[in-house]
């Protein structure tokens with residue numbers, strides 16, 4: 001997994017609430033058997049017009065946001081379907097960090113599994129960052145995961161909380177399947193205990 | 204004495220392989236269901252790392268999302284869909300996983316076939332790369348959706364790295380009026396707590412109105428827990444649950460039944476167990492419900508009117524309402540009953556079970572679908588389809604002018620040819636009215652199977668209570 005340590009980049013404002021994963025990547029794109037190539041389809045329904053041309057009003061079609069690496073958005077981002085394609089599409093576009101008041105649970109986990117940092121902040125702080133993002137290219141945000149701060153263009157630092165396990169995985173780019181496989185013996189012990197207490201689970 | 208535990212706590216605690224100091228747990232997963240849309244990349248990951256599936260026999264594989272609901276004797280016409288289904292078949296064979304092919308009568312929507320086969324049992328941990336895995340919570344199993352990376356993790360290790368969720372209890376007291384069913388109950392709950400109301404929680408549903416539901420109804424309720432933001436829903440197992448499981452192909456056999464039953468009876472929450480949040484609704488207050496917007500929380504009684512964004516409580520909500528109404532092509536103040544539809548869809552993992560089809564057929568019987576309306580009935584599995592045919596429900600539907608289809612997810616997410624055209628309005632028994640969910644530009648109104656049947660016959664959204 002790709003590491004995430006610090007990031008300084010253009011932040012795109014998307015002041016919408018309850019952005020669902022169908023909106024992030026519509027179902028027709030889920031027919032792929034790969035993780036890559038979904039960037040152009042990110043937010044397809046609101047990013048392109050019916051004739052397939054870009055909608056100039058959509059934030060990611062405007063300069064400098066075409067190069068956005070951070071997305072600032074409203075509450076309950078990523079709700080709905082479990083599709084990890086939503087994360088792959090954001091990543092494919094170049095977004096490595098999303099900042100919002102909160103996220104839907106499955107999306108939250110999926111992002112971290114792909115080296116993407118999601119920052120939860122109180123609405124007031126998100127509002128400030130949304131204003132910064134609206135200023136465009138002169139207003140780059142920085143995110144420092146080690147120190148757990150978002151740094152505004154004026155230098156103000158906003159601290160955020162994050163689960164220590166997720167932080168560690170992201171900072172070190174750890175493959176958690178490999179980590180779990182180191183605990184194989186414990187898993188086998190659990191299974192033999194379960195075979196005795198609830199044998200019908202083993203046929 | 205140990206402190207009283209909830210159903211969730213009991214299942215969780217009995218599946219912890221290892222607990223780290225910060226509370227992160229390695230959680231054992233008893234059963235894993237796999238479908239074509241969220242698994243190909245996981246199998247690739249396993250192959251790349253040279254890993255195997257740890258417990259193939261604890262896994263069940265089926266294709267449902269992409270499959271056509273007509274012409275099933277022919278190859279799938281859409282290339283991408285066909286490749287995805289073929290990839291699933293190859294992966295199941297390569298990793299030695301049990302697979303129900305499209306030609307098997309047991310094929311169907313993953314959340315319908317698990318319970319149907321007895322694969323789903325109380326006290327289990329169950330996952331699937333699909334958010335509606337919450338459905339299986341109706342059996343008192345801790346069941347939740349995961350992404351593709353976690354699918355890979357479960358295949359390789361039969362575990363997940365998780366932190367425990369919080370406990371929420373939703374009690375639905377009393378009994379509902381005629382015309383109000385499980386779908387209305389869960390829509391009422393979502394309307395009350397919102398689509399993020401359950402985030403970080405597992406919801407346990409209790410109360411007379413819940414206990415009185417059949418397993419099918421309980422599955423409808425638990426299914427939409429995710430639309431309330433909760434990762435899982437739970438209903439304590441009881442005699443209704445046990446009677447449903449007994450004798451199913453993958454259920455504990457006669458030699459193990461008594462031991463299993465004794466264990467299952469220990470699962471319900473202890474008296475005095477505490478919850479992080481509690482909500483109570485009265486079933487008698489619930490009317491048949493319909494969504495008007497593009498989020499499942501945008502729900503109102505059939506007697507209501509399209510709301511006015513000007514009355515929204517904050518600017519963000521107002522903007523999202525304005526956008527929803529524009530997308531839906533609706534004006535504030537329009538009565539919900541009477542909004543013309545073009546399509547009616549009965550099916551999905553929310554409402555594609557036998558009882559749902561009976562409920563819809565009871566309204567359709569002896570009536571006709573209104574002229575110009577496309578009405579689809581898509582049974583949730585081959586076995587549901589067969590049972591419905593044995594009961595003559597297919598004839599009721601076809602005589603009324605509904606199309607009777609092969610099982611799959613179908614128009615619930617429009618990955619197969621069943622989809623809405625831009626601007627087309629549907630009454631649907633599915634679970635999501637998101638923009639574009641049933642086809643780009645499509646407009647979805649969620650409601651119960653009886654209400655969808657009523658809408659198909661009336662040609663517009665209608666009150667099922669007017670159809671005796």
Ligand code: SF4
Pocket residue numbers: 267268312313314333335551552553611612615616633634
């Ligand atoms: S029926 Fe709909 S919600 Fe259920 S699994 Fe299929 S696509 Fe998902």
